[in-house]
Amino acid sequence: MGTAQPAFIIRPLPGANFGGVIEIAAGIDAPERTEAAIAAAEAAPDALLSSFYDAHGFLLLKGMHAISEQPDLLVRLSRLFGPEVEDYRQTLTGASDIHPEVPEILVVSNIPPATKNVPARPNPPLNPDGSLPVQFPHRRGWHTDQSYRRPPPDISLFYAELPCPKGQGQTLYADGIAAYDALDGAMKSRIAGLDGLHVRLKTGRSEYAVRAGEPARALEAHERAQRQPVVRTHPVTGLKALYLCEAGQMDWVDGPLVGMEPGVDGDGAKLLYELMTHYTRPEFTYAHDWDAGDLVIYDNRSMIHAATWYDGEHERRRMWRTTVHGNPGPLYDGEARSWVRA
Numbered sequence: 549m550g551t552a553q554p555a556f557i558i559r560p561l562p563g564a565n566f567g568g569v570i571e572i573a574a575g576i577d578a579p580e581r582t583e584a585a586i587a588a589a590e591a592a593p594d595a596l597l598s599s600f601y602d603a604h605g606f607l608l609l610k611g612m613h614a615i616s617e618q619p620d621l622l623v624r625l626s627r628l629f630g631p632e633v634e635d636y637r638q639t640l641t642g643a644s645d646i647h648p649e650v651p652e653i654l655v656v657s658n659i660p661p662a663t664k665n666v667p668a669r670p671n672p673p674l675n676p677d678g679s680l681p682v683q684f685p686h687r688r689g690w691h692t693d694q695s696y697r698r699p700p701p702d703i704s705l706f707y708a709e710l711p712c713p714k715g716q717g718q719t720l721y722a723d724g725i726a727a728y729d730a731l732d733g734a735m736k737s738r739i740a741g742l743d744g745l746h747v748r749l750k751t752g753r754s755e756y757a758v759r760a761g762e763p764a765r766a767l768e769a770h771e772r773a774q775r776q777p778v779v780r781t782h783p784v785t786g787l788k789a790l791y792l793c794e795a796g797q798m799d800w801v802d803g804p805l806v807g808m809e810p811g812v813d814g815d816g817a818k819l820l821y822e823l824m825t826h827y828t829r830p831e832f833t834y835a836h837d838w839d840a841g842d843l844v845i846y847d848n849r850s851m852i853h854a855a856t857w858y859d860g861e862h863e864r865r866r867m868w869r870t871t872v873h874g875n876p877g878p879l880y881d882g883e884a885r886s887w888v889r890a
């Protein structure tokens with residue numbers, strides 16, 4: 549039996565110290581290229597996954613345009629990354645943000661009926677050298693998807709069906725493995741065993757809400773804040789990574805860090821600011837400027853991301869996301885799903 553030529557190769561991600569770009573073997577023309585790439589991935593899933601983990605959980609596939617016409621292809625590829633692809637009808641997601649034909653796709657868009665708001669612009673909008681601000685707290689919005697759930701999700705796939713012009717609506721990514729590695733021993737000891745308190749948006753518990761004096765509302769069981777380790781051990785690679793969000797997705801009433809002084813000016817807040825400022829240092833980050841047909845696959849267990857501003861008055865943006873669940877690690881063994889309404 550001959551050895552099949554791999555139909556894809558992985559190259560380093562330009563402009564980043566992590567990540568990989570999947571290059572589909574030459575000779576396959578669009579529009580067949582997308583399905584050929586997925587078939588190649590299905591034929592060698594272990595190679596794909598080991599490339600993904602070698603790249604600290606970030607892969608970029610260019611030219612996957614056929615997904616726009618055949619959205620099931622995105623679900624098919626997602627299935628290679630874990631046991632369960634989220635059906636957003638089961639997870640309290642607003643119907644207007646779910647793809648009308650494929651309920652495993654979340655529509656992230658400013659085009660009605662989708663409800664996504666345009667992210668705020670940093671102040672000032674650019675660094676003095678003209679570059680895009682990435683570092684917290686100048687840059688806000690860093691998070692890992694759905695960390696307010698236990699067990700939290702594993703991996704997201706994010707597809708640019710209708711991106712903004714270059715220079716707007718980028719997505720920033722930060723590598724929590726490299727950021728954890730670069731901490732000094734004293735900080736590693738300090739945060740070992742520490743938990744963060746993560747909560748969903750619109751609960752009156754974000755840093756902004758607390759600073760604005762909004763009352764925190766009573767939460768139903770399925771939306772209560774969830775503890776997550778600040779240092780997460782990856783269930784596949786065994787590597788440690790920082791696992792944190794900042795202003796919007798932590799609980800700034802009872803947290804943000806469990807067992808530390810709570811509130812927006814407490815010791816927990818000070819440590820979170822220090823950790824997030826470190827996590828988002830430029831050498832751990834990458835800014836992706838989207839082309840139509842781009843697909844990014846990112847590991848929520850070891851990475852954070854943030855959306856950037858775009859001119860939502862004049863630009864229309866539509867992105868599709870799937871979320872893969874099922875391998876959060878032994879810490880979560882046997883847990884009921886926190887987000888299911890009783």
Ligand SMILES: [Fe+2]
Nearest residue numbers: 691692693853
């Ligand atoms: Fe996200």
